[in-house]
Amino acid sequence: MRKFWCGFFIFWPIAAVVYSAVSPQFNWWFPGPSVTELGQRIDNLFYLILIIVTAVFIGTQVALGYVLWRASHSKAERAWFTHGSHNLEVIWSVVPSVILLFLALYQMDVWALFRVQSFFPKEALNAPVAEVTARQFEWRIRYPGLDEHGVPKKLHLKPQPDDLYTVNDLHVPIGRPVMINLRSDDVQHSFFLPHLRIKQDAVPGQIIPIWFKPERQGNFDLACAELCGWGHYKMRAQLIVEREVEFQAYLQKLRADQNYDGHATPSAVAKKDE
Amino acid sequence: MSATGVALEHGHDHDHAHGAHGHHELSFVKKYVFSTDHKMIGMQFLFTTLLMMMVGGALALGVRWQVAFPWTSMPLFGPLFAESGGQISPEFYTMLFTMHATVMIFLVIIPVLAGAFGNFLIPLMIGADDMAFPVLNMLSYWFMIPAIACFGLSFYFGGAAAGWTAYPLLADIRAAAPSSGSAQTFWLLGVTFVGVSSMMGSVNYMTTIINMRAPGMTLFRMPLTIWAMLITAILQAFALPVLTAAGFMQVFDRLDFGGPLEGIHTVFFIPAGLVVNNADPTVGGGQPLLWQHLFWFYSHPAVYIMLLPAMGMVSDMLACMCRKPVFGYKPMVFSMSAIAGLGFIVWGHHMFISGMNPALGMTFMLSTIMIALPSAVKVFNWIGTIWGGRLQFNTVTLYCAAFISMFIVGGLSGIFMAAVPVDIYFHDTYMIVAHFHYVVFGTTLFGVFAGIQFWYPKMFGRKMNETLGKWHFFLSFIGFNGAFFPMHMLGIAGFPRRYADPYIHPYLEHLMPLNQFITVSAIIMGFGQFLLLYNFGTSWFLGEKAGRNPWGANGLEWSAPSPPGHGNFDVPPVCYRGPYEYSNPNNPDQDFWMQTDPPKSKKKPEGDAGHGH
Incomplete structure (x- = not known):
């Protein structure tokens, strides 16, 4: 039985490591590489922590398994009488604290870039692309109107x-930093773009700016990550990253649809029938 | 009255199992119901929490069923909500996870550590005849009953469903959710009653530990369990008032009597001009983030309230099972104090993406990451305690070893969410769920399971069945890891918490089979707990009879009869040495040296024997 239990405490960490190692193959991992460069930096920080944590996990679990095996197979009449070792305590206090301090300080600049306004790209900060207002249970999106040249005005x-x-349909242009003003109409929500590694709570009474610079075209999921009621799960929306011209065309179509008064011109009817 | 006065009077009354207090036989009600005896109160807490653990577990299985097999009728429990065809509706689902967390945190984990083990062990381990304030102690248990009643009423009104964190405005505005009416108000009152109960316990524990220690029981001769209980009581005393105040603020925000009385309608947490669910626009000027700050100012220290006593208990049990002193007794005390101290300045890590000042995010990250340091020191010291010991794999050892192993996982996964940039992605995903279940279940509850097995002989005079205990361990461990380890992967895949049907989101569709595996593991773990209840119940009558000291342990509690009578000790205990003098070469007769054994030689072996030197 001793052998069984020693094996048990060695087996499970091995199983955990193997399972974690094969997880990316089964797609139990990030939903694809990040669409933004900042997101990739977040991923890199994740992998840095993962490496350190895996090393510590293996080290401590092996140590635990080893001392369990030694202690349960001890032939000595008495256990080793010791109250500890001052030197060991110093070593295993100082070494982790250096590693932890490094980890903490190493995270700071990515956080500042993501969240501190003075670090935001100036062109994004001055011209928010849209305002996203969360409410139970949808995302309302407001773009500024277009001027006579079809160029978006300033968002008020x-x-x-x-x-x-x-x-529930947020379009943004690719390749330039865009800023969104996030608000909530009723309760707290959270603006979660898993493919961009972005999350920010929408707080009633506050307008919170978020910026990102999408680098890949496509449709990405937008979900709510803060409990907002029974329909929390169904706040499903999409983020569509498209080329600048497509984005401008989208806005113009939006304007045309919004201004449509029911008296369609023949050309518009013909277009619809196509 | 001196701590040992009663015991002195009745010193002749050796093995009389109970009623050593010979003035009069207590009536049944006085003895078993409204008892002021700390042991009976501890057992009342233990029975209540074990029962509530099964309730909370059933709620969890409901949650798991929905996540794995959405919108299918639930077997076994389905008939309870037959009006929806046994199907879990989204409203019901939000209620399930809210009440699961509420029951497990407020009615299981906190009361089983402080209430059950704190009550039972503190006077016995420090050599007192009872708590400093026995009546207050009795009240601390009986305030749990209105708390349970309030949570029950909350169920009756549809069940609180704003999450156990009760964030405004979802929890604050009646129109925000079907459950945000009376259900939420009763939920808040229930939490307040639990708070009153905890506060009574806390005051009592601090007073008892500081004032009523037996002669010779200096602070640094106290077992680590008692240190942990003292630190926990201090945490409770300083953190809890904030939650109680915040709870009342939310109650005042919510109270609406209707009719001419109208209500109180403060706006602590309600900003102006919100139209919630087409209700009238709010009038206000409050701040929803204020609640989060106040709530987490209590609830983060509460995480350590849910952890430290288990750490202390495991240190004691591990030393006994390894026949070896705890490695680094003083560093253990200091690291527990450091965890408690730092625990007060890390609450903001629950709020990294809440919209608070981003500069705060950085400071809270630093303090949070540094709290890993004392935790690491503790792990190293536990491994050091086993190192060179003589160990037998009984159930207690297995749970203690699993405790360390699981705490390593729970501690390390915490680093991911302590790092703010990484937490942007992991916040409110299953990574968090995996992390705190590894800490609260894998660590605390496994420590509690070990504690039940270890102190059962002292409670009932019999040992629990080892074979059943090992099967319970095996099923719990396999089920637990099968359920919670894959949740890390769900978190990395960006799987959000609290989704009734995640699979409508394209990026989550492929995760259903993994969730089904998790649910099957959770079912194994859940039903495994019946083994514990069965073992607990039957060993009462069938267990092997245990003497005073079945484990060969050192603590003062093992010098009392099993079970100890009223007043605890038949011989007034005097403490001669630290609690961990196992295998001391100065004591050649046996490999343990009880704290109450008088010194043998004149050479002053009773000193603190170089703790930590």
């Missing part, structure tokens, strides 16, 4: 008559 904090509205 208060709604303007020519603003463009849509729900």
Whole structure:
């Protein structure tokens, strides 16, 4: 029985490590590489912590298994009488604290880039692309209106008559930093873009800016990550990253749809029938 | 009254199992119901928490069923909600995980450590005849009953469903959710009653430990269990008032009597101009983040309230099972104190992405990551305790070893979410769920299972069955790891918490089989707990009879009869040495040296024998 239990405490960490190692093959891992460079830096920090943590995990579990095996197979009449070792205590206090301090300080600049406004790219900070308002249980999106050249105007904090509205469908241009103003209409929500490694709570009474620079075209999931009621799970929306021209065309179509008064011109009808 | 006065009076009354207090026989009600005896109160807490553990477990299985097999009718429990065809509706699902957390945290983990083991062990381990305030102690148990009643009423009104964190505005505005009416108010009152109960316990424990130690029981001769209980009581005393105040603030925000009385309608947490679920716009000027700060100012220290006593107990049990002194007694005390101290300045790590000042994120990250240091020191010292010991794999050893092994996982996974940038992604995903279950279940509850097996002979005079204990360990361990280890992978895949049906999101579709594996493991673990209850119940009558000291342990509690009578000790205990003098070469007769054994030689062997030197 001794052998069984010693094996048991050695077997499970091995199983855990093997399981973790094969997980990416089974797609039990990140939903693809990050769409933003900042997200890739977050992934890199994750892998750095993962390496350190795996080393410590293996080290401590092996040590535990070893001392269990030694202690359960002890032939000595008496256990080793010791109250500890001052030197060991010093070593295993100082070494982890250096590693931990390094880990903490090493994280700071990514956090600052993500969240501290003075680190935001200036072009994004000055021209938010859209305002996203979370409410039970949908994402309302407000783009600024377009001027006579079809160029988006400045997004005002208060709604303007020519603003463009849509729900659960956020379009952004690729390749430049974009900023979103996040708000909530009712309770707390959280704006979660898993493929971009972005999450930010929407807090009632606050407007919180988020910026990101998407580098890959495509449709990505937008989900709510803060409990907001029974329909929390179904706040499903999409983020569509497209080329600048497509984005501008999208806004113009949005304007056309919004201004559509029911009296369709023949050309528009023909277009619809196609 | 001196701690040992009663015991002195009745010193002749050796092995009379109970009622050593010979003035009069207590009535049944006084003895078993409204008892002021710390042992009976401890056992009342233990029975209540074991029962509540099964309730909380059943709620968890409901949650797991829905996540693995969404919208299918649930076997076994389905008939309880037959009106929905045995199907778990999203409203019901949010209620299930809220009440699962509520029951497990407020009615199981906190009361089983402080209430059950704290009550039972503190006077016995420090050599007192009872707590400093026995009536207060009795009240601390009986305040759990209105708490349970309030949670029951919350169920009756549909069940609180705003998460156990009860974040406003979901929890604060009645229109926000079907459950945010009376169910939420009763939930808040229930938490307040638990708080009152904890506070009574806390005051009592501090007073008892500081004032009522037996002669010779200096602070640094106290077992680590008692150190942990003292530190926990201090944490409770300083953190709990904040939660109680915040709870009342939320109650005042919510109270609406209708009619001419209207209500109180403060706006502590409610900003102006919100239209929630088409109700009238809110009038206010409050701040929802204030609740999060107040809530976590209690609830983060509460995490250590849920952990430290188990750490202390495992240190004691491990030393006994290895026949070896605890490695680094003083570093253990200091690291527990450091965990408690740092525990007060890390609450913001629950709020990294809440919208608070990002500069706070950095400071909270630093303090949070540094709290891993005392935790690491403790792990190294436990491994050091086993190192060179003489060990037998009984159930207690198995649970203690599993405790260390699981705490390593829970501690290390915490680093991912302590690092703010990485937490942006992991916040509110299953990574968090995996992490805190490794700490609260894998660590604390495994420590509690070991403690039940270890102190059962002192409670009932019989040992628990070893074979059943090992099977219970095996099923719990396999089921636990099968359920919670894969949750790390769900977290890495970005799987959010608290989703009734995650699979409507394209990026989560492929994770259903993994969730089904998790649910099967959870079912194994859940039903495994019946073995514990069975073993607990039957050993009462069938267990092998245990003497005073069945484990050959050193603590003062093992010098009392099993079970100890009223007043605990038949011989007034005097403490001559530290609690971990196992295998001391100065004591050639046996490999343990009880704290109450008078010194043999005149050479002053009773000194603290170089703790930590």
